[in-house]
Amino acid sequence: MTTDVRAALQDAVKSAMKSRDRAALSVYRTALAAIANAEALPVEAAPKAGAIEASAVGVGAVEAPRRELSEEDVAAIVRREATDRLTTASSLESADPDAATRLRAEAALLARFV
Structure with a gap:
């Protein structure tokens, strides 16, 4: 699920890459990583490994489900x-x-998105 804040951050990453603004690029990527980390399941909720012969096969068979964050959750992050x-x-x-x-300049970059 792509939210408006996430989409805006992804656009900002592209813009920062084009303008070669390393500081802004780092800030935007860090924020996107924080969002991705919030979507991850807690370790205790992750599927456990079992015997190889009982494991699922095929594309996406080992992917763990992720949480879906609301726009408010993403903005809060x-x-x-x-x-x-x-x-x-x-x-x-x-x-x-x-x-x-x-750090204040980085905070100002992020404040544009919330």
């Missing part, structure tokens, strides 16, 4: 990514002002 960057930036302000500035 992106919002949390931005908030995490702002929180880290505020804690780094005195120790590493350059890193804090970079």
Whole structure:
């Protein structure tokens, strides 16, 4: 299921690749990875391996089902990514002002999508 926020992030990845903006590309890919991780099933819910002779065969036979996230869930994940960057930036302000500035810029990139 492709959501509007996810589609916008994927478009932003393409745009950042074309403009060779490595910082933005990294931020967008990280947000998409966080969304993909949220869709994954918990380890205890994943199918267990069994005997080889009892295993399923064929294309997609070993694929685990994924959760479907709503638009609100995806937006919350992106919002949390931005908030995490702002929180880290505020804690780094005195120790590493350059890193804090970079994290604030990354949070601003993500804030466009929520």
